[in-house]
Amino acid sequence: MTKYREILRLSSLGLSQQNIADSCNVSKKTVNRVLRRAKELDISWPLDESDTDAVLAEKFFPSANQVTSNKRMPDYAYIRKELLRNGVSKKLLWTEYMEECRANGDEPLMYSQFCYHIQQDEQKHRATMHINHKPGEQVEVDWAGDSATIIDSDTGEIIKAYIFVGVMTYSQYAYVEAFLDMKQNSWINAHVHMYEYFGGVARILVPDNCKTAVVHNGGWKDQRINETYQEMAEHYGTAIIPARVRAPKDKPNAEGTVGNISTWITAALRDEQFFSLAELNRAIRDKLELFNQRLFQKKEGSRRSLFLEEEKP
Structure with missing residues (x-):
């Protein structure tokens, strides 16, 4: 059971909600909810001995x-x-x-x-609800770890192709495109093509901390948005909020979708040969459409249906 008494006691000592959460082994959200409810009911520390956690639970949140x-x-x-x-x-x-x-x-x-x-x-419904972000609010972008390959038809040389992934946080609707490098021009073009594919621009853009997105001056704590990338954001009227270093939860959908992309697109094309970037991207687009239309396992619909019905409008 939630330690209601201890939460109120620690709060009376002036501890932060995060410190109280750590001490009581609950989430910060729970602490905030308990303290807010206590304020509504004008209940504060010290308490009578009869006000046990069970009694407080019924007072705060009637069963x-x-x-x-x-x-x-x-x-x-x-x-x-x-x-x-x-x-x-x-x-x-x-x-x-x-x-x-x-x-x-x-x-x-x-x-x-x-x-x-x-x-x-x-x-x-926590396993199937998107309660952290509203439709159309945020898109996460990244370069996939696995690359594809193109064969030079003249020399037979195998050339690497790098996979850009953009995913709408709410619907998990994805965009994927291959490029011959991960330089600034490719990065910007990837975003332009992604927005064209989505038919709109999300309010917030969450990139990985790659050099084409973020410039680090003297360490990860001192970072700023790449100037060209910032100009692109201003043009589209969106805000760039880079994912924090060593904080994959900042872009969980991109991280998860990259893994799915590797399975359903990159790996699915592993036995095919491509002799141009355009040819590779046509094959990627076909696989992408199938990927977005695949039905969810734990809820109704697909990425595409959720995007069209709730996010794109």
């Missing part, structure tokens, strides 16, 4: 058995979808829910109960 059967429950599917929209909060949805209950003569849940049930539903 489902306290909700009488005649109370109207939230429309979870509707709420999950609405929370992904810019500016929509649980408070707003609860207000609309209250108005609907009054109009239909239904008994509504209190705000704390409403939030409790929404949270329970979120936990059930």
Whole structure:
């Protein structure tokens, strides 16, 4: 059980939420939620001995058995979808829910109960929901670790081709293209072609810390965006937020999609021979379309359907 008493005690000592989370072995989000709820209920340290963690849990987040059967429950599917929209909060949805209950003569849940049930539903769908980013908000870009090859038709020389991967964070809809190098011109062209493929520009661009994106002066803590890359961002009206060094969670979809790309595109073409970059990219595009249309394993639809229905608009 969550250590409600200890969270309140440590907070009274002036510890940061992150320090409290580390001490109580819970997430910072949980600490924030408990402290916010305690403030709403005007509960603070010191507490009576009778206020055990179990008692506080019921005070803060009433269990489902306290909700009488005649109370109207939230429309979870509707709420999950609405929370992904810019500016929509649980408070707003609860207000609309209250108005609907009054109009239909239904008994509504209190705000704390409403939030409790929404949270329970979120936990059930956590494996399939994109709760960290809204549609169209962010695209992650990277060079894939595995390269492809082209054969020089005149000399027979095998030439490396480097694979650029861009993926929309929300839908995981991907763009892939091969280039003969990883220099600035190829990097910029890759983005131009990616935006053309997506038919739009995400608000935030998250690149890896490659030299064509980020310039390091005296170490990774002192970094700045490459000037040409910055000019491109200004042209498209997007913001560049580089992934932190040694922090792969900053671009988990690009990291994960790169692995899938290696399997479903690069590896799938391993036995084919290509004699020009254009020929290789035509084959990549065919595989890319199939990749984006592949059905998800743990939820309905595909990258393409999710992108077209919720992200591209």
